[in-house]
Amino acid sequence: MHRVRVLALEGVYPFELSIPVRIFGTAAGRDGEPLYEVATCSLDGGPVTTSADFSISVAHGSEALRSADTLVIPPFTCGPDEERDWLPDGLREALALVPADARIVSICTASYVLAAAGLLDGRPATTHWNEAEHFQRSFPQVQVDANVLFVDGGQILTAAGVAAGIDLCLHLVRRDHGSEIANRVARLCVVPPWREGGQAQYIDRPIPEQSAATTAPTRSWALHELHRPLTLAELADNAGMSVRTFCRRFRDETGLPPGQWLTRQRVERARRLLETTDLPVDQVAAHAGFGTAAALRQHLATVIGVPPSAYRQAFRGSRPPRSPGPEAAALP
CATH class of the missing domain: 1.10.10.60 (Homeodomain-like)
Incomplete structure:
Protein backbone atom coordinates (compact mmCIF):
# COMPACT_ATOMS: atom_id res chain seq x y z
CA MET A 1 0.00 0.00 0.00
CA HIS A 2 1.26 3.48 -0.92
CA ARG A 3 2.14 5.44 2.23
CA VAL A 4 1.24 9.14 2.27
CA ARG A 5 2.66 11.25 5.07
CA VAL A 6 1.26 14.73 5.75
CA LEU A 7 3.52 17.10 7.69
CA ALA A 8 1.62 19.59 9.86
CA LEU A 9 3.81 22.56 10.77
CA GLU A 10 3.05 25.26 13.34
CA GLY A 11 0.39 27.62 11.98
CA VAL A 12 -0.87 25.05 9.46
CA TYR A 13 -4.01 25.95 7.52
CA PRO A 14 -6.69 23.42 8.54
CA PHE A 15 -8.46 23.21 5.18
CA GLU A 16 -5.32 22.39 3.22
CA LEU A 17 -4.18 19.99 5.95
CA SER A 18 -7.36 17.95 5.47
CA ILE A 19 -7.09 17.63 1.67
CA PRO A 20 -4.63 14.68 1.45
CA VAL A 21 -6.51 12.69 4.09
CA ARG A 22 -9.82 13.25 2.32
CA ILE A 23 -8.66 12.54 -1.24
CA PHE A 24 -6.16 9.73 -0.71
CA GLY A 25 -8.22 8.27 2.12
CA THR A 26 -11.23 7.95 -0.17
CA ALA A 27 -9.37 6.09 -2.93
CA ALA A 28 -10.19 2.39 -3.00
CA GLY A 29 -9.78 -0.47 -5.44
CA ARG A 30 -12.54 -2.54 -7.00
CA ASP A 31 -12.52 -4.79 -3.95
CA GLY A 32 -13.04 -1.81 -1.66
CA GLU A 33 -9.57 -2.08 -0.18
CA PRO A 34 -7.84 1.28 0.55
CA LEU A 35 -5.15 2.20 -1.93
CA TYR A 36 -3.28 4.59 0.36
CA GLU A 37 -2.24 4.67 3.99
CA VAL A 38 -2.39 8.29 5.17
CA ALA A 39 -0.74 9.45 8.39
CA THR A 40 -0.42 13.01 9.69
CA CYS A 41 2.65 13.96 11.70
CA SER A 42 4.32 16.97 13.30
CA LEU A 43 8.00 17.66 13.78
CA ASP A 44 7.98 16.43 17.39
CA GLY A 45 4.79 14.35 17.52
CA GLY A 46 3.10 16.96 19.71
CA PRO A 47 0.00 19.11 19.15
CA VAL A 48 0.16 21.72 16.39
CA THR A 49 -1.28 25.23 16.53
CA THR A 50 -3.28 26.00 13.38
CA SER A 51 -3.96 29.31 11.66
CA ALA A 52 -7.48 29.13 13.11
CA ASP A 53 -8.61 29.34 16.73
CA PHE A 54 -7.87 25.70 17.55
CA SER A 55 -4.98 23.26 17.72
CA ILE A 56 -4.77 19.68 16.49
CA SER A 57 -3.25 16.53 17.95
CA VAL A 58 -1.36 14.12 15.72
CA ALA A 59 -0.33 10.53 16.29
CA HIS A 60 3.14 10.69 14.78
CA GLY A 61 6.39 12.62 14.89
CA SER A 62 8.87 13.22 12.10
CA GLU A 63 10.10 9.62 12.32
CA ALA A 64 6.99 8.70 10.29
CA LEU A 65 8.61 10.40 7.30
CA ARG A 66 11.10 7.54 7.01
CA SER A 67 8.36 5.35 5.54
CA ALA A 68 6.89 7.98 3.18
CA ASP A 69 6.19 7.08 -0.42
CA THR A 70 4.63 10.52 -0.81
CA LEU A 71 5.13 13.50 1.51
CA VAL A 72 2.56 16.31 1.43
CA ILE A 73 3.32 19.67 3.07
CA PRO A 74 0.30 21.98 3.54
CA PRO A 75 0.84 25.76 3.91
CA PHE A 76 1.35 27.43 7.28
CA THR A 77 1.69 30.94 8.71
CA CYS A 78 5.17 32.07 9.58
CA GLY A 79 5.13 35.85 10.05
CA PRO A 80 5.23 38.81 7.66
CA ASP A 81 7.38 38.80 4.52
CA GLU A 82 10.46 40.29 6.09
CA GLU A 83 10.40 37.82 8.99
CA ARG A 84 9.53 34.63 7.17
CA ASP A 85 11.51 31.55 8.04
CA TRP A 86 10.43 28.82 5.66
CA LEU A 87 12.71 26.24 7.30
CA PRO A 88 11.88 26.47 11.03
CA ASP A 89 13.93 24.51 13.55
CA GLY A 90 13.88 20.81 12.85
CA LEU A 91 12.28 21.00 9.40
CA ARG A 92 15.45 20.57 7.36
CA GLU A 93 16.38 17.58 9.50
CA ALA A 94 12.86 16.14 9.06
CA LEU A 95 13.07 16.47 5.29
CA ALA A 96 16.35 14.56 5.37
CA LEU A 97 14.42 11.55 6.74
CA VAL A 98 12.29 11.27 3.62
CA PRO A 99 13.42 8.41 1.32
CA ALA A 100 15.31 9.56 -1.74
CA ASP A 101 12.75 8.06 -4.12
CA ALA A 102 9.66 9.49 -2.38
CA ARG A 103 7.41 12.05 -4.04
CA ILE A 104 7.29 15.42 -2.32
CA VAL A 105 4.20 17.62 -2.71
CA SER A 106 3.56 21.18 -1.59
CA ILE A 107 0.18 22.87 -1.40
CA CYS A 108 -0.11 26.63 -1.88
CA THR A 109 2.69 28.60 -0.19
CA ALA A 110 4.33 25.45 1.18
CA SER A 111 6.22 25.67 -2.12
CA TYR A 112 8.43 28.15 -0.25
CA VAL A 113 9.58 25.26 1.95
CA LEU A 114 10.66 23.20 -1.04
CA ALA A 115 12.39 26.19 -2.63
CA ALA A 116 14.18 27.14 0.60
CA ALA A 117 15.39 23.55 0.92
CA GLY A 118 16.80 23.69 -2.62
CA LEU A 119 14.41 21.06 -3.93
CA LEU A 120 13.02 23.30 -6.67
CA ASP A 121 16.31 24.62 -8.05
CA GLY A 122 16.08 24.59 -11.84
CA ARG A 123 12.61 23.06 -11.71
CA PRO A 124 9.18 24.35 -12.76
CA ALA A 125 6.85 25.11 -9.86
CA THR A 126 3.78 27.08 -8.90
CA THR A 127 2.35 28.74 -5.82
CA HIS A 128 -0.61 30.94 -4.93
CA TRP A 129 -0.97 33.60 -7.64
CA ASN A 130 -0.92 36.39 -5.04
CA GLU A 131 2.55 35.27 -3.92
CA ALA A 132 4.01 34.38 -7.32
CA GLU A 133 6.02 37.58 -7.87
CA HIS A 134 7.44 37.50 -4.35
CA PHE A 135 8.21 33.79 -4.73
CA GLN A 136 10.09 34.42 -7.97
CA ARG A 137 12.09 37.29 -6.44
CA SER A 138 12.93 35.17 -3.42
CA PHE A 139 13.95 32.13 -5.46
CA PRO A 140 15.08 33.25 -8.93
CA GLN A 141 16.49 29.78 -9.62
CA VAL A 142 12.95 28.34 -9.69
CA GLN A 143 10.89 28.38 -12.91
CA VAL A 144 7.64 29.85 -11.57
CA ASP A 145 4.38 29.39 -13.48
CA ALA A 146 1.60 31.37 -11.81
CA ASN A 147 -1.04 30.44 -14.40
CA VAL A 148 -1.51 26.75 -13.61
CA LEU A 149 -3.34 24.93 -10.84
CA PHE A 150 -0.44 22.57 -10.24
CA VAL A 151 2.91 21.49 -11.67
CA ASP A 152 3.83 17.82 -11.92
CA GLY A 153 7.61 17.80 -11.98
CA GLY A 154 7.77 14.03 -11.60
CA GLN A 155 9.15 13.50 -8.12
CA ILE A 156 8.48 17.06 -6.93
CA LEU A 157 4.98 18.48 -7.35
CA THR A 158 3.56 21.87 -6.39
CA ALA A 159 -0.06 23.04 -6.17
CA ALA A 160 -1.32 26.58 -6.43
CA GLY A 161 -3.56 28.23 -3.86
CA VAL A 162 -5.85 26.42 -1.43
CA ALA A 163 -8.27 24.15 -3.34
CA ALA A 164 -5.68 23.50 -6.04
CA GLY A 165 -4.38 20.98 -3.52
CA ILE A 166 -7.50 18.95 -4.33
CA ASP A 167 -6.67 19.11 -8.04
CA LEU A 168 -3.13 17.92 -7.43
CA CYS A 169 -4.10 15.07 -5.09
CA LEU A 170 -6.71 13.88 -7.59
CA HIS A 171 -4.06 14.10 -10.29
CA LEU A 172 -1.81 11.83 -8.24
CA VAL A 173 -4.61 9.30 -7.77
CA ARG A 174 -5.20 9.46 -11.52
CA ARG A 175 -1.47 9.03 -12.17
CA ASP A 176 -1.25 6.09 -9.78
CA HIS A 177 -4.50 4.26 -10.57
CA GLY A 178 -6.15 5.79 -13.63
CA SER A 179 -9.11 8.06 -14.31
CA GLU A 180 -11.81 5.62 -13.26
CA ILE A 181 -10.70 5.55 -9.63
CA ALA A 182 -9.79 9.26 -9.56
CA ASN A 183 -13.22 10.17 -10.94
CA ARG A 184 -14.92 8.01 -8.32
CA VAL A 185 -12.93 9.77 -5.58
CA ALA A 186 -14.01 13.13 -7.05
CA ARG A 187 -17.67 12.09 -7.10
CA LEU A 188 -17.56 10.86 -3.51
CA CYS A 189 -15.92 14.13 -2.43
CA VAL A 190 -18.37 16.14 -4.56
CA VAL A 191 -15.62 17.99 -6.44
CA PRO A 192 -14.87 18.18 -10.18
CA PRO A 193 -12.42 15.48 -11.33
CA TRP A 194 -10.62 18.03 -13.51
CA ARG A 195 -10.98 21.81 -13.42
CA GLU A 196 -10.73 23.77 -16.61
CA GLY A 197 -8.08 26.44 -17.00
CA GLY A 198 -5.60 27.53 -14.39
CA GLN A 199 -5.09 30.21 -11.77
CA ALA A 200 -5.58 32.92 -14.38
CA GLN A 201 -9.33 32.62 -13.92
CA TYR A 202 -9.01 33.44 -10.20
CA ILE A 203 -6.66 36.43 -10.38
CA ASP A 204 -8.27 39.70 -9.35
CA ARG A 205 -10.11 41.29 -12.26
CA PRO A 206 -13.40 43.16 -12.69
CA ILE A 207 -16.34 40.82 -12.18
CA PRO A 208 -18.78 40.79 -15.12
CA GLU A 209 -22.35 41.81 -14.50
CA GLN A 210 -24.73 38.99 -13.66
CA SER A 211 -26.62 39.66 -16.87
CA ALA A 212 -23.50 39.35 -19.01
CA ALA A 213 -23.40 36.45 -21.47
CA THR A 214 -21.25 33.47 -20.56
CA THR A 215 -19.44 30.86 -22.62
CA ALA A 216 -20.44 28.03 -20.25
CA PRO A 217 -23.34 26.70 -22.40
CA THR A 218 -21.07 26.67 -25.44
CA ARG A 219 -18.38 24.78 -23.56
CA SER A 220 -20.97 22.20 -22.52
CA TRP A 221 -22.17 21.94 -26.11
CA ALA A 222 -18.60 21.59 -27.41
CA LEU A 223 -17.96 18.60 -25.12
CA HIS A 224 -20.68 16.72 -27.01
CA GLU A 225 -19.19 17.74 -30.37
CA LEU A 226 -15.53 16.87 -29.75
CA HIS A 227 -15.63 14.05 -32.29
CA ARG A 228 -15.74 16.56 -35.15
CA PRO A 229 -13.77 19.69 -36.11
CA LEU A 230 -14.94 22.84 -34.32
CA THR A 231 -14.04 26.24 -35.66
CA LEU A 232 -13.71 29.41 -33.64
CA ALA A 233 -16.45 31.01 -35.71
CA GLU A 234 -18.79 28.08 -34.96
CA LEU A 235 -18.13 28.34 -31.23
CA ALA A 236 -18.70 32.09 -31.23
CA ASP A 237 -21.91 31.67 -33.24
CA ASN A 238 -23.18 29.09 -30.76
CA ALA A 239 -22.55 31.58 -27.95
CA GLY A 240 -24.21 34.39 -29.87
CA MET A 241 -21.08 36.55 -29.75
CA SER A 242 -18.56 37.99 -32.13
CA VAL A 243 -15.34 36.00 -32.37
CA ARG A 244 -13.40 38.75 -30.63
CA THR A 245 -15.86 39.00 -27.72
CA PHE A 246 -16.10 35.23 -27.43
CA CYS A 247 -12.32 34.78 -27.24
CA ARG A 248 -11.96 37.47 -24.61
CA ARG A 249 -14.81 36.18 -22.45
CA PHE A 250 -13.73 32.54 -22.89
CA ARG A 251 -10.24 33.32 -21.64
CA ASP A 252 -11.60 35.38 -18.72
CA GLU A 253 -13.79 32.45 -17.63
CA THR A 254 -11.41 29.52 -18.18
CA GLY A 255 -7.92 30.99 -18.20
CA LEU A 256 -7.29 29.41 -21.62
CA PRO A 257 -7.86 30.39 -25.25
CA PRO A 258 -10.60 28.30 -26.95
CA GLY A 259 -8.21 26.25 -29.11
CA GLN A 260 -6.05 25.23 -26.17
CA TRP A 261 -9.11 24.37 -24.09
CA LEU A 262 -10.48 22.17 -26.89
Missing part, protein backbone atom coordinates in the same frame (compact mmCIF):
# COMPACT_ATOMS: atom_id res chain seq x y z
CA THR A 263 -7.18 20.33 -27.24
CA ARG A 264 -7.11 19.66 -23.50
CA GLN A 265 -10.65 18.25 -23.59
CA ARG A 266 -9.75 16.04 -26.56
CA VAL A 267 -6.69 14.70 -24.75
CA GLU A 268 -8.74 13.92 -21.64
CA ARG A 269 -11.34 12.07 -23.71
CA ALA A 270 -8.63 10.08 -25.46
CA ARG A 271 -7.06 9.15 -22.13
CA ARG A 272 -10.38 7.93 -20.76
CA LEU A 273 -11.06 5.84 -23.87
CA LEU A 274 -7.58 4.32 -23.79
CA GLU A 275 -8.09 3.36 -20.15
CA THR A 276 -11.61 1.96 -20.38
CA THR A 277 -12.09 0.53 -23.90
CA ASP A 278 -10.44 -1.78 -26.45
CA LEU A 279 -10.92 0.68 -29.30
CA PRO A 280 -7.99 0.77 -31.76
CA VAL A 281 -5.90 3.92 -31.57
CA ASP A 282 -7.30 5.31 -34.81
CA GLN A 283 -10.85 4.99 -33.47
CA VAL A 284 -9.84 6.62 -30.18
CA ALA A 285 -8.41 9.47 -32.23
CA ALA A 286 -11.68 9.78 -34.15
CA HIS A 287 -13.85 9.75 -31.01
CA ALA A 288 -11.63 12.41 -29.43
CA GLY A 289 -11.69 14.61 -32.51
CA PHE A 290 -8.02 14.34 -33.45
CA GLY A 291 -8.85 12.85 -36.83
CA THR A 292 -5.81 10.61 -37.20
CA ALA A 293 -3.81 8.30 -34.96
CA ALA A 294 -0.71 10.33 -35.79
CA ALA A 295 -2.32 13.52 -34.46
CA LEU A 296 -3.38 11.72 -31.29
CA ARG A 297 0.14 10.37 -30.76
CA GLN A 298 1.60 13.85 -31.17
CA HIS A 299 -0.76 15.50 -28.71
CA LEU A 300 -0.54 12.71 -26.14
CA ALA A 301 3.27 12.76 -26.31
CA THR A 302 3.23 16.54 -25.81
CA VAL A 303 0.94 16.40 -22.78
CA ILE A 304 2.07 13.25 -20.95
CA GLY A 305 5.20 12.19 -22.81
CA VAL A 306 4.15 8.69 -23.90
CA PRO A 307 2.44 7.17 -26.98
CA PRO A 308 -1.14 5.81 -26.74
CA SER A 309 -0.07 2.16 -26.56
CA ALA A 310 2.26 2.79 -23.62
CA TYR A 311 -0.37 4.88 -21.84
CA ARG A 312 -3.01 2.17 -22.28
CA GLN A 313 -0.64 -0.53 -21.00
CA ALA A 314 0.31 1.53 -17.94
CA PHE A 315 -3.21 2.49 -16.92
CA ARG A 316 -5.33 -0.47 -17.96
CA GLY A 317 -3.55 -2.86 -15.59
CA SER A 318 -5.83 -5.76 -14.72
CA ARG A 319 -9.05 -3.83 -15.27
CA PRO A 320 -11.41 -5.69 -17.61
CA PRO A 321 -11.87 -3.98 -20.99
CA ARG A 322 -15.13 -2.33 -21.87
CA SER A 323 -16.55 -1.27 -25.19
CA PRO A 324 -17.59 2.39 -25.40
CA GLY A 325 -21.20 2.64 -24.28
CA PRO A 326 -23.54 5.53 -25.10
CA GLU A 327 -21.92 7.64 -22.41
CA ALA A 328 -18.47 7.44 -24.01
CA ALA A 329 -19.21 10.07 -26.63
CA ALA A 330 -20.08 12.60 -23.94
CA LEU A 331 -17.02 12.05 -21.79
CA PRO A 332 -14.82 15.18 -21.44
